[in-house]
Amino acid sequence: MPRRALLIDDSRAMRMLLGSQVRALGFDVIEAGDGSEALAALHERHDVDLALVDWNMPVMNGLEFIRAVRSDQEYRDLCIVVITSETELSQMQAALEAGADEYLMKPFTRDSLGSKLELLGLPHGAA
Secondary structure (H helix, E strand, O other): OOEEEEEEOOOHHHHHHHHHHHHHOOEEEEEEOOHHHHHHHHHHOOOOOEEEEEOOOOOOOHHHHHHHHHOOHHHOOOEEEEEEOOOOHHHHHHHHHHOOOEEEEOOOOHHHHHHHHHHOOOOOOOO
Protein backbone atom coordinates (compact mmCIF):
# COMPACT_ATOMS: atom_id res chain seq x y z
CA MET A 1 0.00 0.00 0.00
CA PRO A 2 1.56 3.32 -1.00
CA ARG A 3 2.40 5.93 1.56
CA ARG A 4 0.52 9.22 1.44
CA ALA A 5 2.08 12.67 1.77
CA LEU A 6 0.36 16.00 2.40
CA LEU A 7 2.18 18.92 0.75
CA ILE A 8 1.43 22.26 2.38
CA ASP A 9 2.75 25.34 0.59
CA ASP A 10 1.07 28.52 -0.62
CA SER A 11 3.14 28.41 -3.82
CA ARG A 12 1.48 26.26 -6.48
CA ALA A 13 4.82 26.00 -8.32
CA MET A 14 6.52 24.71 -5.17
CA ARG A 15 3.73 22.16 -4.63
CA MET A 16 4.18 20.96 -8.21
CA LEU A 17 7.96 20.64 -7.84
CA LEU A 18 7.76 18.99 -4.44
CA GLY A 19 4.90 16.77 -5.60
CA SER A 20 6.95 15.35 -8.46
CA GLN A 21 9.85 14.61 -6.09
CA VAL A 22 7.59 12.97 -3.50
CA ARG A 23 5.76 10.91 -6.13
CA ALA A 24 9.13 9.74 -7.48
CA LEU A 25 9.84 8.46 -3.95
CA GLY A 26 6.69 6.34 -4.13
CA PHE A 27 4.15 8.48 -2.25
CA ASP A 28 0.63 9.43 -3.22
CA VAL A 29 0.22 13.19 -2.84
CA ILE A 30 -2.46 15.48 -1.43
CA GLU A 31 -1.94 19.24 -1.68
CA ALA A 32 -2.98 22.19 0.49
CA GLY A 33 -2.29 25.90 0.04
CA ASP A 34 -2.06 26.72 3.76
CA GLY A 35 -2.26 25.13 7.20
CA SER A 36 -6.01 25.57 7.45
CA GLU A 37 -6.62 23.69 4.19
CA ALA A 38 -4.18 21.04 5.38
CA LEU A 39 -6.06 20.51 8.65
CA ALA A 40 -9.28 20.08 6.68
CA ALA A 41 -7.56 17.52 4.43
CA LEU A 42 -6.29 15.61 7.48
CA HIS A 43 -9.79 15.51 8.95
CA GLU A 44 -11.15 14.09 5.67
CA ARG A 45 -8.40 11.50 5.24
CA HIS A 46 -6.98 9.42 8.03
CA ASP A 47 -4.28 7.72 5.98
CA VAL A 48 -1.64 10.47 5.69
CA ASP A 49 1.84 9.36 6.75
CA LEU A 50 3.85 12.50 6.08
CA ALA A 51 3.24 16.24 6.07
CA LEU A 52 5.74 18.46 4.24
CA VAL A 53 5.06 21.95 5.55
CA ASP A 54 6.20 25.36 4.34
CA TRP A 55 6.99 27.89 7.07
CA ASN A 56 5.58 31.12 5.59
CA MET A 57 1.96 30.88 4.47
CA PRO A 58 -1.16 33.04 4.77
CA VAL A 59 -4.18 32.07 6.89
CA MET A 60 -2.30 29.49 9.00
CA ASN A 61 1.49 29.27 8.81
CA GLY A 62 3.60 26.16 9.23
CA LEU A 63 4.28 26.65 12.91
CA GLU A 64 0.57 27.12 13.67
CA PHE A 65 -0.21 23.99 11.64
CA ILE A 66 2.37 21.94 13.57
CA ARG A 67 0.98 23.11 16.91
CA ALA A 68 -2.60 22.31 15.86
CA VAL A 69 -1.66 18.83 14.64
CA ARG A 70 0.43 17.98 17.69
CA SER A 71 -2.41 19.03 20.00
CA ASP A 72 -4.57 16.24 18.52
CA GLN A 73 -3.68 12.69 19.58
CA GLU A 74 -5.21 11.31 16.39
CA TYR A 75 -2.17 12.60 14.49
CA ARG A 76 0.56 11.60 16.94
CA ASP A 77 2.14 9.25 14.36
CA LEU A 78 2.13 11.77 11.51
CA CYS A 79 5.70 12.63 10.44
CA ILE A 80 6.12 16.37 9.90
CA VAL A 81 8.98 17.86 7.90
CA VAL A 82 9.26 21.65 7.63
CA ILE A 83 10.46 22.71 4.20
CA THR A 84 11.67 26.28 4.27
CA SER A 85 13.99 28.90 2.91
CA GLU A 86 14.25 30.41 6.39
CA THR A 87 17.81 30.28 7.69
CA GLU A 88 17.17 31.47 11.24
CA LEU A 89 18.15 28.67 13.60
CA SER A 90 15.67 30.00 16.15
CA GLN A 91 12.83 29.29 13.71
CA MET A 92 14.06 25.75 13.11
CA GLN A 93 14.27 25.23 16.85
CA ALA A 94 10.75 26.62 17.32
CA ALA A 95 9.41 24.20 14.68
CA LEU A 96 11.16 21.22 16.27
CA GLU A 97 9.98 22.22 19.75
CA ALA A 98 6.41 22.54 18.43
CA GLY A 99 6.56 18.96 17.18
CA ALA A 100 8.17 18.90 13.72
CA ASP A 101 10.23 15.77 13.20
CA GLU A 102 12.74 17.27 10.78
CA TYR A 103 13.37 20.22 8.51
CA LEU A 104 14.79 20.60 5.04
CA MET A 105 16.20 23.80 3.56
CA LYS A 106 15.12 25.01 0.11
CA PRO A 107 16.49 24.32 -2.45
CA PHE A 108 16.92 20.58 -1.97
CA THR A 109 17.24 17.47 -4.07
CA ARG A 110 15.09 14.35 -4.24
CA ASP A 111 18.02 12.46 -2.71
CA SER A 112 18.23 14.80 0.29
CA LEU A 113 14.47 14.47 0.80
CA GLY A 114 14.77 10.68 0.55
CA SER A 115 17.56 10.72 3.13
CA LYS A 116 15.40 12.70 5.57
CA LEU A 117 12.54 10.23 5.10
CA GLU A 118 14.89 7.31 5.76
CA LEU A 119 16.06 9.00 8.97
CA LEU A 120 12.41 9.25 10.01
CA GLY A 121 11.81 5.57 9.29
CA LEU A 122 9.55 6.23 6.30
CA PRO A 123 10.47 3.66 3.69
CA HIS A 124 10.02 4.78 0.16
CA GLY A 125 10.34 3.23 -3.24
CA ALA A 126 12.39 5.57 -5.37
CA ALA A 127 11.31 5.36 -8.99
